[in-house]
Amino acid sequence: MEITAQAGTTDTVRTYETPEGIELQLRLAGPIVRACAWAIDLAIRMVAYGLILGVGSFFGGIGTALILIGFFLIEWFYPVFFEIRTGATPGKRAMGLVVINDNGTPISFSASVIRNLVRAADFLPLLYGVGLLVMLANRDFQRLGDMAAGTLVVYRDEEEKRGELPDVVSKPPPPGLTVDELRFFIEFAERSEKLTPERRWELANLLQSVTGEENQDAVNRLWSYAKWLTRGR
Numbered sequence: 001m002e003i004t005a006q007a008g009t010t011d012t013v014r015t016y017e018t019p020e021g022i023e024l025q026l027r028l029a030g031p032i033v034r035a036c037a038w039a040i041d042l043a044i045r046m047v048a049y050g051l052i053l054g055v056g057s058f059f060g061g062i063g064t065a066l067i068l069i070g071f072f073l074i075e076w077f078y079p080v081f082f083e084i085r086t087g088a089t090p091g092k093r094a095m096g097l098v099v100i101n102d103n104g105t106p107i108s109f110s111a112s113v114i115r116n117l118v119r120a121a122d123f124l125p126l127l128y129g130v131g132l133l134v135m136l137a138n139r140d141f142q143r144l145g146d147m148a149a150g151t152l153v154v155y156r157d158e159e160e161k162r163g164e165l166p167d168v169v170s171k172p173p174p175p176g177l178t179v180d181e182l183r184f185f186i187e188f189a190e191r192s193e194k195l196t197p198e199r200r201w202e203l204a205n206l207l208q209s210v211t212g213e214e215n216q217d218a219v220n221r222l223w224s225y226a227k228w229l230t231r232g233r
Contacts, residue, residue, distance in 0.1 A: 014140065014152075026104060027155040028141050029097050031132055034153060038128075040091030041078070048074050076116065083112040088156070098156040102140075111149040118145035165189045168220060170227035174210060181210070182229055189226035192219070 014026045052070040056063035082089040087098040087106055099107045099115070122131030122143045131143035140152060166189060173182060184207075192200055197216070204211070204218035211221040 012141075026100075026152060027157075029095075029153045029155055030141055031135050033095050033097065034092075034135075034141075037089070037091035037095040037097055040094050041089045042091075044090055045074055045078060048078075079116050080109075080112045083107055083116075084109050092153070093156075096156050097153055099151055099153050102150045102152050107151055111151050115145035115149035115151050118143075118148050121145075165227055165230065166192060166223045168223045168227055171221070171224035172228050173225040177210070181207075182225075185222050185225040186229055189223050192223070 012028045012030065014028060049071060052067055052074075056067035056070070059066060079089050083099050084107065086093065087100065092098065099112070101107055101111060119131075122128050122134070122145055124130045128143070131145075134147070135141045135143050138147070140146075142152065146152065173185065188203060195203075200219045201215045204222055205214050207222065208214055208218060211218045213221050
């Protein structure tokens with residue numbers, strides 16, 4: 001795995017070359033836009049803190065415990081909740097950012113937990129002082145949490161309008177597949193409504209070694225893979 005600066009472009013663009021020779025361009029997000037995203041998330045959390053204080057005050061002594069638990073969950077799991085669902089907190093989404101693994105894949109639950117637990121060190125001594133210094137000294141704008149988790153914060157590329165995916169439960173595809181195979185899952189799902197059931201079965205059965213299914217069961221399995229790869233779009 002290697003991410004390099006692309007020759008002839010700004011040094012905030014990184015090119016990741018997959019083992020299959022396909023290049024992915026990642027536009028890194030710098031400190032200013034990330035600070036704006038953090039400010040938006042802080043405002044949202046402050047509103048949530050206020051609501052918790054208001055509700056907790058009605059429960060007397062036990063209310064204090066509820067308030068502390070609520071504060072803890074929001075402070076540490078607010079970013080994790082949104083990152084594993086959509087790749088970005090509301091603040092990052094508002095600024096057009098997304099958190100990904102440093103190989104270009106969607107962020108995993110463990111990576112999200114690690115990068116957010118290390119926020120305590122990045123925040124020192126005040127307002128992410130350590131995190132800012134580390135980001136400025138790092139060519140990929142990674143704070144300590146990103147370095148520990150192997151993640152990047154990049155701009156979310158605007159997607160061209162594509163076909164709707166079938167309404168199925170998302171499932172991760174098997175490991176070891178090529179980028180072309182993963183891309184086929186998405187294209188197949190997007191084009192399915194234009195195909196006859198027989199043609200869907202025929203195409204899906206070509207990947208029976210991957211899905212372990214045939215006919216409509218194979219079609220459903222490919223749709224589930226596409227749903228996972230596109231985060232349920």
